[in-house]
Amino acid sequence: MQDIRVGMGVVGYGYWGPNLVRNFVSNPSARLVAIADLDPGKLAASTRLYPGVATTDRYEDLLKDPSIDAIAIATPVRTHYELALAALKAGKHVLVEKPLAPSADLVRRLIDEADRRKLTLMVDHTFLYTPAVQKIRELVLKEELGEIYYYDSTRSSLGLFQSDVNVIWDLAVHDVSIIQYILNEDPVAVSATGSCHVAGTPENMAHITLFFDSKCVAHVSVNWLSPIKVRQTFVGGSKKMIVYDDLEPTEKIKVYDKGITLDEPSEDAHQFRIGYRAGDMWAPHISAKEALQTEVEHFIDCVRTGSPPISGGMSGLRVIEILEAASRSIADQGRPVLLPGRRTSVTPVRATA
Numbered sequence: 001m002q003d004i005r006v007g008m009g010v011v012g013y014g015y016w017g018p019n020l021v022r023n024f025v026s027n028p029s030a031r032l033v034a035i036a037d038l039d040p041g042k043l044a045a046s047t048r049l050y051p052g053v054a055t056t057d058r059y060e061d062l063l064k065d066p067s068i069d070a071i072a073i074a075t076p077v078r079t080h081y082e083l084a085l086a087a088l089k090a091g092k093h094v095l096v097e098k099p100l101a102p103s104a105d106l107v108r109r110l111i112d113e114a115d116r117r118k119l120t121l122m123v124d125h126t127f128l129y130t131p132a133v134q135k136i137r138e139l140v141l142k143e144e145l146g147e148i149y150y151y152d153s154t155r156s157s158l159g160l161f162q163s164d165v166n167v168i169w170d171l172a173v174h175d176v177s178i179i180q181y182i183l184n185e186d187p188v189a190v191s192a193t194g195s196c197h198v199a200g201t202p203e204n205m206a207h208i209t210l211f212f213d214s215k216c217v218a219h220v221s222v223n224w225l226s227p228i229k230v231r232q233t234f235v236g237g238s239k240k241m242i243v244y245d246d247l248e249p250t251e252k253i254k255v256y257d258k259g260i261t262l263d264e265p266s267e268d269a270h271q272f273r274i275g276y277r278a279g280d281m282w283a284p285h286i287s288a289k290e291a292l293q294t295e296v297e298h299f300i301d302c303v304r305t306g307s308p309p310i311s312g313g314m315s316g317l318r319v320i321e322i323l324e325a326a327s328r329s330i331a332d333q334g335r336p337v338l339l340p341g342r343r344t345s346v347t348p349v350r351a352t353a
């Protein structure tokens with residue numbers, strides 16, 4: 001009988017690859033055919049866990065295998081473009097780790113190739129598939145928070161220092177993808193500063209500000225040199241505010257019915273009087289389902305039906321455009337950089353120290 005499961009190959013079995021492998025193995029609509037890695041020790045480790053899955057140190061073996069329909073790429077960022085392009089040219093659908101490619105130009109080429117061949121191109125923006133971020137998006141779309149004033153996030157820990165990308169491309173990529181997913185508007189400009197404390201390595205600490213045409217402003221602080229791990233985001237709206245702590249085991253999201261009220265100035269006063277509203281706090285139920293499980297299900301579904309992924313090529317491109325602009329801004333001491341194709345009435349002000 002013909003096997004109708006999607007045949008999968010995974011390239012890269014380092015730190016993150018095993019998470020993808022585990023989820024493809026447990027997905028009933030997928031069949032993990034082979035794992036490729038240049039390191040024989042990594043391949044031996046995969047065989048100990050999955051003796052029935054073939055291993056190879058030659059990526060070409062995945063490309064040539066007709067039983068492989070799709071390839072997941074979990075190798076360092078500098079290799080994403082070449083490996084993804086080769087997979088698409090071999091007629092395979094691809095799921096590429098974040099960030100999709102090292103430049104917007106290269107992402108555009110991948111999108112063209114995938115479109116021409118009618119293949120799925122998806123990027124692993126894992127956080128979009130977390131129940132917590134999906135709940136925040138739902139609350140924002142239902143206008144529970146009112147007008148969004150700010151997104152303010154800190155993502156820091158001690159390590160893991162990367163050699164081929166700076167902390168923006170490694171960590172802020174998560175926030176940029178979340179911002180793009182939960183807010184109803186695209187940023188128009190970005191300003192960023194970054195610091196490197198280890199000679200010969202990329203920036204290990206950065207602060208990014210995203211400007212929008214509306215009142216909204218987003219600020220993201222990322223750091224590989226922090227004494228404690230922090231994954232905390234505040235989303236402030238005119239009606240309610242959210243505190244999202246990804247390290248909380250259960251109550252990851254807390255919604256505060258707090259805010260300010262502006263009273264009309266009386267005749268003898270010239271300024272608005274600001275009142276403070278302190279209502280209830282509630283923690284909505286958040287499912288414990290692993291994000292990668294949802295994401296792998298979504299990828300398999302997109303491959304089978306041809307429907308566009310939530311984190312498809314275009315969403316990956318918008319994220320890379322912001323990361324590129326942030327890198328340009330860092331190189332120019334925080335000068336605000338207008339994002340491509342965005343017209344704005346906002347005149348971004350220079351960030352002050």
Ligand SMILES: NC(=O)c1ccc[n+]([C@@H]2O[C@H](COP(=O)([O-])OP(=O)(O)OC[C@H]3O[C@@H](n4cnc5c(N)ncnc54)[C@H](O)[C@@H]3O)[C@@H](O)[C@H]2O)c1
Pocket residue numbers: 011012013014015016017036037038039042059074075076077079097098099124125126170
């Ligand atoms: N989605 C997430 O939350 C998340 C988390 C961590 C890492 N990542 C991403 O996963 C990717 C890999 O990161 P990592 O931390 O696992 O790196 P890693 O260095 O631990 O692992 C990469 C593996 O790829 C192998 N490799 C490199 N080039 C290869 C090639 N041409 N052919 C076959 N194998 C090759 C290496 O031998 C290594 O085992 C990066 O893009 C990173 O941004 C995503």
